[in-house]
Amino acid sequence: MSFELIIALLAATVHSGTPILFATLGEMLTEKGGVLNLGVEGMMSVSAFAAFMICLTTGSAWLGLLAGGVAGLLMGGVHAFVTVNCLGNQVVSGLALTILGGGLTEFMGTPYIGTSTEGFRPLMLPLLSDLPVLGPIFFRHSILVYISYILPFLFWFFMRRTRLGLAITAVGEMPAAAAAVGLKPRRLRWFAVTAGGFLVGLSGAYLSLAYTHLWTTGLSGGRGWIAVALVIFAFWRPFRAVVGAYLFGGVMAFQLRLQASGTDIAPQFLLMLPYALTVLVLVLSAWRGTRRSQGPGALGVNIEPEG
Amino acid sequence: MDVSDLLKQLDRSKRVVPPQENPLVSIKGLTKRFGKVLANDNISLNIYPGRVKALLGENGAGKSTLMSMLAGRYQPDAGTIELDGEPVRFTSARDAIEAGIGMVYQHFMLVEPMTVAENVLLGQEGSFFLNPREMRQRVRQLSEQYGLEIDPAARVSDLSMGEKQRVEILKLLYRDSRVLIFDEPTAVLTPRETFHLFEALWKIAAQGKSIVFISHKLEEVLAVADEIAILRQGRIEGEFSESEVTSKADLACRMVGKEVLLEVDREEVSQGETVLQVRGLTGIGLEDIHFELHQGEVLAVVGVAGNGQKALVEAICGLRKPPVNTMFIMGKRWRDFYAKPSWKNSLAYIPEDRLGLATCRNLNLVDNLLLTTRQGFARGPWLDKKKAAQDTTELIKKFDIRPGRIAALAWQLSGGNLQKSVLARELYRCPRLIVAEQPTQGLDIAATEQVWNHLLAAREMAGILLVTGDLNEALQLADRIAVIYRGRFMDLFPVSDKEKVRRIGLMMAGVERE
Numbered sequence: 001m002s003f004e005l006i007i008a009l010l011a012a013t014v015h016s017g018t019p020i021l022f023a024t025l026g027e028m029l030t031e032k033g034g035v036l037n038l039g040v041e042g043m044m045s046v047s048a049f050a051a052f053m054i055c056l057t058t059g060s061a062w063l064g065l066l067a068g069g070v071a072g073l074l075m076g077g078v079h080a081f082v083t084v085n086c087l088g089n090q091v092v093s094g095l096a097l098t099i100l101g102g103g104l105t106e107f108m109g110t111p112y113i114g115t116s117t118e119g120f121r122p123l124m125l126p127l128l129s130d131l132p133v134l135g136p137i138f139f140r141h142s143i144l145v146y147i148s149y150i151l152p153f154l155f156w157f158f159m160r161r162t163r164l165g166l167a168i169t170a171v172g173e174m175p176a177a178a179a180a181v182g183l184k185p186r187r188l189r190w191f192a193v194t195a196g197g198f199l200v201g202l203s204g205a206y207l208s209l210a211y212t213h214l215w216t217t218g219l220s221g222g223r224g225w226i227a228v229a230l231v232i233f234a235f236w237r238p239f240r241a242v243v244g245a246y247l248f249g250g251v252m253a254f255q256l257r258l259q260a261s262g263t264d265i266a267p268q269f270l271l272m273l274p275y276a277l278t279v280l281v282l283v284l285s286a287w288r289g290t291r292r293s294q295g296p297g298a299l300g301v302n303i304e305p306e307g
Numbered sequence: 308m309d310v311s312d313l314l315k316q317l318d319r320s321k322r323v324v325p326p327q328e329n330p331l332v333s334i335k336g337l338t339k340r341f342g343k344v345l346a347n348d349n350i351s352l353n354i355y356p357g358r359v360k361a362l363l364g365e366n367g368a369g370k371s372t373l374m375s376m377l378a379g380r381y382q383p384d385a386g387t388i389e390l391d392g393e394p395v396r397f398t399s400a401r402d403a404i405e406a407g408i409g410m411v412y413q414h415f416m417l418v419e420p421m422t423v424a425e426n427v428l429l430g431q432e433g434s435f436f437l438n439p440r441e442m443r444q445r446v447r448q449l450s451e452q453y454g455l456e457i458d459p460a461a462r463v464s465d466l467s468m469g470e471k472q473r474v475e476i477l478k479l480l481y482r483d484s485r486v487l488i489f490d491e492p493t494a495v496l497t498p499r500e501t502f503h504l505f506e507a508l509w510k511i512a513a514q515g516k517s518i519v520f521i522s523h524k525l526e527e528v529l530a531v532a533d534e535i536a537i538l539r540q541g542r543i544e545g546e547f548s549e550s551e552v553t554s555k556a557d558l559a560c561r562m563v564g565k566e567v568l569l570e571v572d573r574e575e576v577s578q579g580e581t582v583l584q585v586r587g588l589t590g591i592g593l594e595d596i597h598f599e600l601h602q603g604e605v606l607a608v609v610g611v612a613g614n615g616q617k618a619l620v621e622a623i624c625g626l627r628k629p630p631v632n633t634m635f636i637m638g639k640r641w642r643d644f645y646a647k648p649s650w651k652n653s654l655a656y657i658p659e660d661r662l663g664l665a666t667c668r669n670l671n672l673v674d675n676l677l678l679t680t681r682q683g684f685a686r687g688p689w690l691d692k693k694k695a696a697q698d699t700t701e702l703i704k705k706f707d708i709r710p711g712r713i714a715a716l717a718w719q720l721s722g723g724n725l726q727k728s729v730l731a732r733e734l735y736r737c738p739r740l741i742v743a744e745q746p747t748q749g750l751d752i753a754a755t756e757q758v759w760n761h762l763l764a765a766r767e768m769a770g771i772l773l774v775t776g777d778l779n780e781a782l783q784l785a786d787r788i789a790v791i792y793r794g795r796f797m798d799l800f801p802v803s804d805k806e807k808v809r810r811i812g813l814m815m816a817g818v819e820r821e
Contacts, residue, residue, distance in 0.1 A: 166421070166437065173420060174353075177416040179401070179431050181401075296420065
């Protein structure tokens with residue numbers, strides 16, 4: 001493999017790892033608040049479609065991005081209503097969102113299959129894009145990729161250095177303790193689930209506006225599930241999520257290149273790679289798990305009313 | 308070092324009890340029921356600033372219920388709480404904390420992965436952004452002021468129980484609490500940590516705050532309290548200042564109660580073979596325990612809760628491993644007995660925790676019957692539910708379990724009926740050894756009498772080990788009594804030995820040893 005090819009592969013890694021990073025951080029925020037959301041896959045496809053349609057009709061990629069985020073936020077709101085207010089089972093509600101999201105986009109998107117939109121184009125950062133090696137890998141992407149570079153830092157700062165982040169952590173760990181000191185656990189969970197949904201929505205928007213630029217079925221392609229697994233792999237820490245997202249981005253980019261190069265390996269096997277890696281990663285993170293690698297204490301547990 | 312040696316180092320002479328001012332909190336006629344059980348019956352109590360008040364009583368005496376009402380967790384059915392002479396009503400713990408009343412529960416309300424400082428300041432007003440250095444500084448100041456040594460930057464999950472407790476205290480102090488309630492605070496502490504806690508309590512009281520100390524441990528109460536109130540069966544049994552206490556035994560007796568509420572006829576039953584033998588059991592919190600139990604007799608283990616009863620019961624019932632060759636059940640070594648336990652003609656356990664260890668709350672009576680007897684209703688892999696339902700119906704009639712429906716779920720039954728259903732199930736197995744733990748705690752007189760009669764009748768087939776904190780129960784049922792104190796049997800004597808029976812209170816308090 002030549003040097004240029006490796007550079008191109010690494011650039012593609014960043015390109016396909018970015019939506020996974022957005023979705024992973026979104027799910028991580030949700031889970032930090034103590035709510036498990038298995039609807040990421042469905043939220044991604046709905047928000048990808050919303051972003052695509054708004055961009056197509058208004059011609060504005062930014063409005064499209066916003067639409068994607070809001071679509072994710074709204075679906076997060078459904079999940080929050082079911083689990084926080086109605087005390088519904090978090091697993092069932094999440095799975096329902098995934099099925100709903102897949103069906104909805106299939107149903108509404110069929111007439112637009114093959115339609116393309118401008119979306120976000122690569123933006124060469126001055127000076128940085130001319131750097132040898134690093135330039136082509138990191139600094140010749142769309143603006144969403146640059147946003148994703150700062151996002152983990154923002155995430156960390158929010159969780160560790162703001163009052164709201166601390167309160168969300170407390171609610172995810174022990175809602176009773178949070179309530180005892182005067183916090184509002186339900187309201188905080190609503191925030192975590194909808195804000196997390198917004199981030200997942202951005203990842204959907206990335207797929208249709210910056211990744212493919214055209215509408216096709218099954219756009220999310222299992223990335224939502226990978227994000228759910230990556231939260232566990234990342235031990236609920238944002239910087240480990242970056243490693244995981246690029247690992248998967250790399251495998252996805254690699255199998256595409258390999259298929260294109262006309263290798264003898266069966267394409268089914270190559271397509272399987274990311275999912276096989278998911279299983280492997282989950283096994284590994286469970287195997288070498290310590291106390292600190294465990295998730296929030298009250299993850300998946302609804303807040304029952306007192307009395 | 309032993310806890311009593313350490314407690315002796317607490318210097319009473321340094322403790323200045325402030326003169327009695329107006330009470331900070333005045334509880335008037337508080338009553339609380341849980342279903343049929345009267346947990347608190349018209350209780351009145353004053354709490355004064357700068358003083359340490361101990362609430363002394365057995366498990367289930369109503370201490371925690373009373374203080375939970377003060378801390379806003381429960382609402383009283385009747386009566387009022389006055390703070391600074393003004394009546395107040397708390398609908399939540401938050402209300403109480405805002406009014407300056409806070410409680411340190413036995414289960415800490417701390418967020419484990421967060422730091423000490425973060426836990427103390429959680430939920431407090433302030434700017435959106437956090438300044439970790441300033442937070443640590445504030446917590447450090449507070450901890451130095453009250454002598455509660457702690458590293459504000461440490462993660463709570465890395466702390467010892469004593470340190471976690473200090474964080475809970477700091478949380479209350481940070482919120483300017485004026486009344487600090489401690490629910491059995493020493494249960495989780497090492498002797499040294501207990502000593503430090505008591506020092507801190509005095510320091511906090513010296514700053515004009517009121518301390519309420521809930522406990523059933525006599526010597527700790529005597530070491531730290533300025534005033535003592537004894538609670539028994541939901542009522543105040545006595546109230547006096549520390550200097551008025553003349554005898555430990557008197558305290559113990561008042562706590563446990565001596566008056567006879569109920570009597571049953573007990574006929575002697577001829578004794579059979581040995582069903583349980585304990586030989587020199589030392590370890591798992593027990594020391595040098597020797598005894599034999601025969602079919603046809605009741606041996607009562609009495610003592611204040613937390614003196615090793617739990618370990619003894621758990622070891623006998625196979626929930627905890629005793630040291631090798633110290634325990635023999637039906638003549639077999641413990642290991643061999645539990646290697647192949649038989650459901651019938653074997654050991655039956657009637658736990659204190661009726662709706663947790665004894666039954667599954669959401670299962671009906673038939674399924675609860677099957678929990679320990681399913682081998683009797685099995686054909687290969689299949690359960691004979693029809694026969695189980697039939698037998699349950701008969702048991703319901705025989706034991707008078709109400710409501711008389713087999714479809715009733717465990718949680719729907721009252722305490723007495725639930726206990727009878729547990730007894731019915733366990734006696735159905737024709738046990739040879741019965742371990743009954745607080746079998747009538749919280750039951751009314753009628754249910755208590757029924758349970759007692761069933762246990763006495765069961766002597767025909769079994770030997771019964773009765774673990775109880777109710778002295779009257781022991782005197783009514785037992786042939787022999789063992790008094791347990793700090794993991795040791797102080798003495799073991801027949802119930803006919805009036806002289807020793809008279810001294811049970813002293814033995815329970817650890818005062819006397821033959």
